[in-house]
Amino acid sequence: MRKVAIIGSGFSGLSASCFLAAAGFDVTVVEKNNTAGGRARSFEENGFTFDMGPSWYWMPDVFEKFFGHFNKKPSDYYKLTRLDPSYRIIFDSNDRHDIPAGINKIKETFEQLERGSGDLLVKFLDEAKFKYELGIGKLVYLPGLKVAELLDIHLLKALFKL
Numbered sequence: 009m010r011k012v013a014i015i016g017s018g019f020s021g022l023s024a025s026c027f028l029a030a031a032g033f034d035v036t037v038v039e040k041n042n043t044a045g046g047r048a049r050s051f052e053e054n055g056f057t058f059d060m061g062p063s064w065y066w067m068p069d070v071f072e073k074f075f076g077h078f079n080k081k082p083s084d085y086y087k088l089t090r091l092d093p094s095y096r097i098i099f100d101s102n103d104r105h106d107i108p109a110g111i112n113k114i115k116e117t118f119e120q121l122e123r124g125s126g127d128l129l130v131k132f133l134d135e136a137k138f139k140y141e142l143g144i145g146k147l148v149y150l151p152g153l154k155v156a157e158l159l160d161i162h163l164l165k166a167l168f169k170l
Contacts, residue, residue, distance in 0.1 A: 009034045018046020023074060030078065064094075069144070142166050 010033050014021045017039040029035045043049050047061030071082050093106035105121070108114060115126035146163045
């Protein structure tokens with residue numbers, strides 16, 4: 009059996025470890041911290057738990073695809089709970105704003121802060137969605153072995169929209 013060592017137990021290290029183990033490698037993961045997770049780990053002190061990394065669950069489709077490779081679902085391992093408000097922005101003791109869950113409520117919040125900004129937010133999010141779908145759909149899962157992979161007509165057309 010071929011052996012491989014993975015340095016770091018963040019998302020990338022754990023993902024690489026899973027795929028290599030599934031391909032028949034004997035995998036050893038080396039981590040400098042006491043717990044796995046890389047930037048996504050937590051820290052506990054005096055009864056409090058602190059998130060040491062990502063505060064939002066970005067790219068759920070990437071997690072679903074990863075787990076799907078192993079005939080699993082994210083819900084087999086963890087439960088997500090939507091928070092409302094999602095977070096609070098504090099500029100100073102007299103200037104704080106709760107950002108609600110859901111795009112319609114967020115748009116209303118933006119409008120209360122600055123007229124017209126809700127529509128600008130929706131425009132920004134539409135553009136971000138296009139870029140995300142292009143990046144995930146046409147770039148992220150390419151093997152990156154040759155430049156010719158980028159010669160996709162949809163990708164080339166989209167460059168003008170970017």
